[in-house]
Structure formats: C-alpha cells, structure tokens
Amino acid sequence: MKKWLQEEYDVIVVGAGPAGSTVARECAKRGLKTLALEKRQEVGVPKRCGEGLGEGWCKIAGITPDPKWTRYEMHGATLWSPTGKKVVIPTPTKGWIIERRVFDKWLAEEAVRAGARMITKARVTGVIKEEDTVKGVIVETPDGVFEVMAKMVIAADGVDSKTAKYAGVNTVNPATEIDSGYQYEMVGLNIPEPKDMIHLYFGWDVAPRGYVWIFPKGEDHANVGIGIGGYVDEGTSKEYLDKFIQANPEIFKDAGIVETNAGGIPVGAPLKKPYANGLIIIGDAAHMVNPIHGGGIGTGMEAGILAAEIAEKAVKAKDVSENVLKEFAEKWYEKRGNQLLQVLKVRKFFEELNDNDLEKFADILDDKQLLLDFADGKRTAAFLKFLAKAPKIALKAAKHLA
C-alpha cells in the first residue's frame, strides 16, 4: 500500500470509528481526495462501547439501519434504585443495541465505496506543520514510515487521541471529566423484564458517580457494563462490576462471558475549540459525547457530516486557517454542543444524589417524559418545578441548574 502513502490528499482522516468513517465518506462524496488511517489491524475491534444507538441518529448520519448490525430493538429504559425500586420509562422512538464490529466495518466500507482510500495498521505518530498549519501526518505502517501531505487533517482518533496533541491542541480529559468503564458481553442471562429496554442500576455501592448497565443484545444476551467517576479512589470499575454480578445471581447464575471490554468515556465538556490551522477534531477525540449516557456514536457521526461540509469549503477556498475552520465549531455548538453543555449540568446534579435521594426520586417520579426531556437538556424549568416535591433534591438541582 506504499504507493497510496506517497500521494498527496485533500483530507487525511485519522481514525476509522463511526466519526472517522462518516467524515471520510462525506468528504469523498464531496469530491475531496480522502485518505483514512486506522491504527488497529481491524476496524471496529475491540469495541469500547455499550453499543446503544437511537434511530434518530441514523437519519442525522445519513445511513439506513441495516439488519446486519441492528442486533436487538430497544423501546426505552428501566431505572433501578439502590433498594430495587423499578422505574420503567418507555420512549416514543426506538433504538438498537448494535454490533459494533459489524457496524464500524460497514461504515468503513461505505466510506471506501464513496471513494475514500482507507488503510489499517497505520499509526499516526506525528503531524507535519508548516507556518503553524497542519499539512500532513507522519504514519507508521508495515511498509515503513511515511510523511503524507494533505491540505488538511481531521482527527477522529478517539478517546486516546494523539493527533490533536501532536498539533498542539490540549485534549487531555481531566479525571473529573471522564468515566472509567468496564464491560462483559454475556450470554445465558436471565434479563429482567422488560427485555426490550436497557436497564440501569444506581447507587453508591453499585457504581459511585455512575451506574451499571444491562444492554440486551438478544433474549439471554447483553452487554453488562459499568461506568464510574474517573477519580473514584476506592476500587476499580472491574471490581464494582464483579461485585454487582455476584450480588445478582437471579440474573447471572447461568451466564458466561464471551467478550471483555474497557474504556474511558469522556463525559465532561466538549473541546471549546475543536480546530486549529489545518485541523478539525471530531468525536470522542473532541469529547463530543453525551455526558449523561456516555453515548458518542451519534454525536461523532453528526460531527463527521458537518466537518466534511466545512472541509470542502476550506479546501475549495484554498484556505484551511482557523478563520475558515471556526465555522465548524460555531455550527456544531449551535446544532449539538450547547445542548450537551446543558446535559452536563444535569449530570453534575445527578452525580450529587445520594442513595436516599435516588429512592425519593424513584417514589415521586410520575411524568417520565419530563425526566427524559430533562436528561436531554430540555424543559429544565418544568423539572425544577416538579422537584418542589423533594426540597433536598431541589436544593442540589438549583446549585447546578438555576
């Protein structure tokens, strides 16, 4: 694949996850000569993900749901309080637990079919900068180390992103802004009813500053995972998850593990400035993740669509300076970023709830749609009004949301 690395491109995309493959596909569709570089030997593996995807994101991302990767259909969420109270929240729209290894590769195929060039086992180890502008990347491959030039670079290299850092953009996730995740994909489960919903388990002993999830992938098959605050001193995510499994034999006694996953989930604010001269940063690398549920597939793909639009504009205008690329940030914040910042406030509030608060919450919650909207960064005033029923909780909410 040496020859491909000796050519010059309009756009180099680093990373072939959902954000990277989407932006590569859209850049190619727009007629830009595009090269996508994936450091792993296989796209989509290993997953670092609970694999939930709402149907609305498919439309936003310009893709049609395909039974190859829509593994099991979901119609809501069930929340479990520390003492086992159950709050069932149906959603008006559906979603799926998808198969990431199939989905990611499918997206990559779509990018290649649209005209993008893609290479795996190609690790970017630096960027080439001229006059403070990113002009290409240094890439380590089985064929050797190459300097590949491009009019601009798009970093979609995930939570462990290095490309932006090489370019001088600080993408470090402070420990308070990242969740520590661990997950088993398990079979032989006795999944609680309703089986067509995701199940979330709360409580300080269960998952400090986070929750345990069961995301069904079939009748007896699910991703069972945990996310806890990245700065929790006592115990690891794995230990908390193992403890949960031990404590719930009615679900797990006949189960087996077919895959183990781990990962960091950026749940803080998105990068204020996800661009530099000659560079746009998207997806997990830019912390474009919903801080409540940690989902980043949809937001990553959406950012990819937008980044391609701005990249085309910049490349055609022969001006990839911040002046032009800042439009990406402006549009993204308008479309999604500002909403995520509001969701972040909601998260900070939820993080403060102790077990008593969570029980109380389970008792008083009547308008489930209101909770859904609130968790999505909407109808905040209405929610605060509802909390008048629980003054202690209302006080905590006021601190973050008033």
Added chain:
Amino acid sequence: MTKQVVIDKTKCMYCGGCTAVCPVNALELKETYIEWDPEKCIYCGACERFCPAGAIKVVKE
C-alpha cells in the same frame, strides 16, 4: 528512591483510557500494550485512579 509506572499485562485491556487522562502525554496505546515514557511522567497517579481494570500502578521503590 526510584519511582516507576508498572502495567500488569494480565489485567490491562489496552483501552487507552490512561492515555486520555495523562496530563503530560507520558502514555501511549500501542496495538497490544501501553507504552510509558519515564522522561515525561510526573507520577501524579491519574492513570492509576482511572484504570477500569486496576492494571496500572505508580510504584515507589
């Protein structure tokens, strides 16, 4: 007293989360291992606190 960062390969999931929290870019996720750079490390322990698998430890000898 030599400090070092020790990674237990039996526990490490190569998820790269530690590289995301490292404030000085001293860790990198390679294909099947985490690379630690003692020249850059400031031994702050963020990686150890974060690690989902309990695989990374700052050791003071």
